[in-house]
Amino acid sequence: MQHTNILIISDIEGSSLCRDYESTTFLGRGWPRACLGMSKDVNAVVRALYNAGAREVTVQDFHRTGFNIFPEIIDKRARVVQGYRQGPVPGIGRAHGATGLVMTGMHAPSGADAILAHTLTSRIARLEVNGRLMTEAELFCASLAPFGLVPLFISGCPTACDYAANAIDGLTSFPLHQEIRGSEARAMTWREQMAAAAAAALKSPAGRPFNPKGPFEAKVTLRKGSGEAQKLAARWNLEAHGPQVTIQARDLNRIYLELVRLVYLNRFTQHVLPPGLFLYRIMGRLGLAWIRRQLKNLPPSLR
Template sequence: MRIFISADMEGITGLVDADDVQPGGRDYERGRLAMTGDVNAAVRGAVRAGATEIVVNDAHGPMRNLMTDSLHPAARLIRGKPKTMGMIEGLTGDYDAMVCVGYHARAGAHGVLSHSFMGHEIEDMWLDGRAAGEIGLVQASAAALGVPLAVLTGDDAACAEATAWDGAVATVPVKYVRSRFAAELRPENEARAAIEETVARTLGELSRGEAGTADSADESGDSSAATSTLAVRWQSSAVAETLLGIPGVTAVDPRTVQAAGTPPDLFRQFGVWMRVASALTNQAPYC
């Protein structure tokens, strides 16, 4: 059984503030340790379930957050950036399941450190007309590749968002939102034991054919043939205007652009959109 783990940081046990998750923040180094602890709990669960290959993709910010010398030895790590597929770099249809660790709710949601990919530079996103963030786009891309999102960890808002996209996803809330920068925290040992146990149980059920699988968007069974539309509203009209120079990108309004394609192709193209936006703006992620 081959398992892919995508690890973000805002939804990690104990973390609630930008200083916890941004390089240079006063608690960032502690945040890195916490992130590694949550990921290791997921890896232990995958090992218990019989995983023969586990690949972890560091999916947050600089994508050099996980402590390499403390990572569980059963996992291989994809580290650094740029990556063509960003948060799901390395994910292919050859994997049996995906686990998302430390994820957060979309921009505008009442969730801890909620945003969509780029802090407040992205005001909203829609996938096929449905409000989406990182969870929705990751889940849809994995499903299009035929890989079920088996488990997601994060705050309770992120967990609710994940099950809204796919009711078969098992979730582990490691904290409960009080505001965008405050939460009621589960004790670390309790949260990590829950991560390990949920991953072990869910992947075990999946390997035995007892768990649900990701929905295919195409009734023929060829999910790669399904076409979706991704729309993004930017804070700056300059970003939207510049993106119109990319073939296939069209305007919805002065600050919103859209494009059509399979979810994995849209994910890849969206990475280019973000690089354009980064070159045009200098916005702090959590203002």
């Protein structure tokens, strides 16, 4: 099948100019440059997808506030969505029309021995589902399966690529190795190769929506330990043993929804989500204005 309507979910940790934790933090030292790298990576993919026959491409900025990409860098044919939406797909809302999913800038799961490893939040020290570490990429794919999206491509941390490609049939992966990170000279070549691999994945014959067979049991180990686990488990009527909360569900998408609730919401914020999202969006826009100013002061050799 040739996919022509593509959703790109884009994170920063596995993008070409992201070197360390500071590069991923809101107003952090390396953040402006990491945003620039993330934007260039995404733009290379967007252009390659259109050249390969895509007719519609939507880019979802999916890190922190959801405002990291410079829309002005992205090919005008694509729609860039920033900030988060409510709806059945966490953060995205709905996935109207897209049939193929491309994921860029992905990072390793919580519990993996890899750079910037986390799943959803660093509050989770380790996340195992049915005895295996669970990447965000798999959760994203599961959340989009009800809309029929086929996972086509992943790039980012080699560990993230390995985990996701092992779990998801037909997924093409293109890792970002450590020696590329942070060097625009090396990133330029890598970016074009990565984009070409993403474009080749449009013609995926094997892929189908990612809806693995359940039941599932998630073991969520909280970084802050037993106290935190007990508190969260009590809030949502879950079981906790020591620092670990257990979530059971019949499908992976349900596990994802429960995880989002566990680590991002409380009984209060669950009901005030729309105004909360609005404020978060304002914060995101202010952050983006800040990085634009920072980049103006960056020597051209580093851009």
